[in-house]
């Protein structure tokens with residue numbers, strides 16, 4: 001299976017934060033959701049994938065190509081959607097289109113106007129007056145109008161109302177019908193991922209905890225509840241995090257089979273949701 005994005009040993013250090021030796025692969029033809037708490041390093045990673053930020057060390061490759069020698073060809077193949085008003089003050093969508101379109105060999109005016117109509121976007125209104133949702137739609141219309149093979153989105157659903165969020169997810173699903181396309185997007189809203197993601201990449205404190213198919217996550221991760229008497233130095237090793245209360249423990253495990261063989265039916269085992277996983281790992285990546 002081909003990887004469209006390949007980060008190898010990528011390191012980036014800021015004063016109080018660093019991405020450490022990150023290896024990340026994004027598979028072609030699938031939707032990968034990139035999750036992690038506030039400040040985990042999602043935007044920093046995406047900026048490095050987009051060459052908006054240079055890693056201190058390591059390698060970033062897209063479509064097997066390197067930004068040093070193929071930046072223009074690579075950017076042609078990416079549709080990038082980001083949060084916030086990135087459009088120049090006073091310009092309307094028509095002006096923006098006129099500026100952006102010539103940059104792409106595969107720009108498709110018909111497609112652009114179709115999305116403008118579908119998203120009900122005004123063409124001649126200053127974009128600084130657009131609501132957050134409208135700005136996101138405008139950014140998306142532009143990103144989708146040059147037949148990008150790889151769509152990268154930083155928090156596309158943040159701040160959107162539930163109706164447009166759903167419409168956006170439906171649209172992304174529609175885009176995936178076209179076999180080879182790849183979508184990589186960061187989000188806090190883990191329920192978005194149940195609907196469309198094939199893979200989940202989870203980052204915590206600058207480290208990639210896992211990058212697994214949504215089925216693997218569902219099969220492997222479990223919430224386990226039981227009496228405190230079941231915990232000892234050996235059995236505790238089955239868990240990533242344990243929360244103890246006077247009435248018993250609740251713990252997160254990443255190997256449901258192992259838990260079943262250790263504890264049998266003395267504990268209650270439930271599938272862990274992505275939110276459970278993020279919650280229990282919030283203290284950092286445990287190294288057990």
Ligand SMILES: Nc1ncnc2c1ncn2[C@@H]1O[C@H](COP(=O)(O)OP(=O)(O)OP(=O)(O)O)[C@@H](O)[C@H]1O
Nearest residue numbers: 014015016017036037038039040041042043044045
């Ligand atoms: N240019 C910078 N200089 C210094 N620190 C930075 C810079 N950019 C990001 N950081 C720090 O890196 C950490 C990770 O930030 P990043 O924006 O990548 O997180 P995130 O996972 O996208 O968070 P959120 O979900 O809140 O958007 C934060 O602690 C942030 O303050």
